[in-house]
Amino acid sequence: MLRTEMGTNITAIVNRLASELQNTSFYADFLADVQTTMATQNLSTEKFASECYEWTQGSWLDTRLRNALYRLMHVQPTLLSNPDTPVHVLKEPLAYVRKAQSSWERRLVKCVNSMASELGVPLARRRTKQEREDLAERWANLSTDESDLSMIRPVYAPKDFLEVLCNLRNQNYDETVEENLWGSIQLPLRVKDIKALVELYGELACCCKHTGLDETVPGEHKPNLTLAEERIIIGQKVVERNHGPLSKEFCKTGCPPGLRAVLWHQVLGLEITEKHYKYFDELMKAVLQHDLLVDKLIMKDIQLTASNDDQYFVFEDILFQVLLCFFRDTEVLSHFGHSSASPPLSVARGQTPSPETMVAYPPSGVIPFHGFTMYAAPLSCLYEDPVHLYFTFRELYCRYWYRLHIVTSHPQGAAGLALQFELLLQSSETRLWQHCAAMGIQLLPIVFKWMVRGFSGYLIPDQLFHLWDVILAWESVEVLPVLALAIVSFRRDNLMDVTSQQAAESVLADITSIRVIPLLKLALASDKGRDRET
Structure with a gap:
């Protein structure tokens, strides 16, 4: 029975994807290219379908179709859900x-x-x-x-939105039964702990070489070249393949600056x-x-x-x-x-x-x-x-940033990211968290403005691009609270000396000197689950 239901669901998803693809502007252009290309091939009428399929495998037409489907599944994630689920539940399950x-x-x-x-x-x-x-x-x-x-004045600022999230409560939540929520975000949402984040960002958590950290070290496959030079050679081959998933995997260990623009287009499915x-x-x-x-x-x-x-x-x-x-x-x-x-x-x-x-x-x-x-x-x-x-x-x-300024229970929404930061702070920087609680210092309002803008305007461009490489490569903004925690940890000694909110804000006012990849690797180190000694 289970196999039958799984097969039915997969068939339904494939049918929805095929139907939706036909409604895109890509379909008409692709169909015209297929017809033009097939007209130049010597295919038999008796076995046209099978020969056509065999010829297209691995061809540029096959790659274009795969990229189109890959993009469609990301821009319309509801296509992969149960078709019987009500629309309002797909959009947001919590009333x-x-x-x-x-x-x-x-x-x-x-x-x-x-x-x-x-x-x-x-x-x-x-x-x-x-x-x-x-x-x-x-x-x-x-x-x-x-x-x-x-x-003219702004309609709202990130601090106004954070105030809304902090005042949000689930009336059905029973603190006498459930675990008490101690932070500013009083929502019982499921977010990843450090162990789950290490598992998610495996390549960052391990000792893999990265162009945002090891540009001048010898290459992994060609020791006579630097890693930066080697990555350019490999990256050019990846670009030539023009395959979205392959480009996404390549970005996990960093994009060469000269190839970043085209690699991002391939990851995003843009032509x-x-x-x-x-x-x-x-x-x-x-x-x-x-x-x-x-x-x-x-x-x-x-x-x-x-x-x-x-x-x-x-x-x-x-x-x-x-x-x-x-x-x-x-x-x-x-x-x-x-x-x-x-x-x-x-x-x-x-x-x-x-x-x-x-x-x-x-x-x-x-x-x-x-x-x-x-x-x-x-x-x-x-x-x-x-x-x-x-x-x-x-x-x-439309893929990532819109969730950062709406009220949603999605783990990559603003509330989920804020809650994730607070939980990471408590578990990974317990002494700092205790100090801030004793002094009445709130770090969330400081880092929330970083996260809601994807750190743009706070990091210098080349470091920001390393961060956005990670977002595109793992298709997740859950790295934002990880970096926020890493910066707080990096400034831990200074923060342990402050006794007021204003002083804490001064310590974290300028983060332009931050190097993203080293701090992310530090935050995802295997000992992050334990409170570190200063």
Whole structure:
């Protein structure tokens, strides 16, 4: 019976994947390539199906199809779930978490509406012909815009969101029966302990050589070359294969800087074609056509973050282009199919609210928080072409970053990561945890702002890219609390001397000198499960 049910489930999953693949833009192009290629082959009509299958095995067509399926399973994880599971359960299984997310969404919508009323501006308006022409003329120099943004304030900051998570409670949770929750996050969520994390990040936990640590040591296979030189040679062969899973495995021991951009595209299943350029051009036209209130929000965010960052201020113009287009991209709405969140809705002025007249606002369904720009800013160091930057940013957001600012019970959500940090701190740095508790010092608010931005803006770009290599290679952001713990451990001696929250914040204020891979290896060392001696 078990085998029959497993076979049925696998068949159902395969059928859903095949059906969903046919609805993608990839399918039509792939089918045309197959027809063109097969027309050039001398295949018999009697055994056409079997000969066609045999010929395609290992071919470029086979690789393209495998990459497409690999990407589809990651961008739509619900396709792999039980088809009988209700949609709301797939999005978020816990009712009290769904309720909290809905409440959070209403709060954000109210804040945006209040800002629009205070400023006396509509949520959206059609630009005049002159405005469209002026904007098109300075599209490449949007940072020179002289609009007054002094009255624009961020809708919320990471600390506001953390406050919501800290106040969240499960009314059915019985502390007299269950284990007491001692930390700021009072949610009985299942998160990985250090043992499970060591098992997950095996290559990092062991003594494998890594390009983020051992660039100058002799290569593993060619001792006459440095590891960095050897990895470039191997990486070029991996790039030539253009196989997503293979590129992902290669990234586990680090990406050579010169190959990182293309390797990330392969891991993410991105093939930038002429269609992508046309799509980005349509988004640009949408920016020219309509002025949105969120435009001012993101422009102000760029000014407050990237423009004030020594690493990214030179990329202001491309960030303006990418982010203004992002908030008009309705394809971003697809991630709400497997998210506990729902897009905020609005209705055009003069229309009666109804299911037919309600539309997502902004069109992407995302309201930016203070620091949102930093999801895109680092990519400007990798991709000069705004189209390549845009689709890489969109893919990363829809796979990983969206969970960092919604209320969800998913272990890779903001609440799960915050809880994981607190539990790791207690188990791995017991003396430091006890000291902080005695002094009334809370480390979570300090590290939460790092985690919710994926450490962007806090680490220098080359170290940040090593961290994001890990996220892509293991398809998980659970490394964020591990790095947060590693940094706290690294500054343990200083933290043991402080007696106030302000002093602790000063100790952890600047982490730009941090080297990511050595600290991650240290945090995942075999003795991390025990309290270390100072």
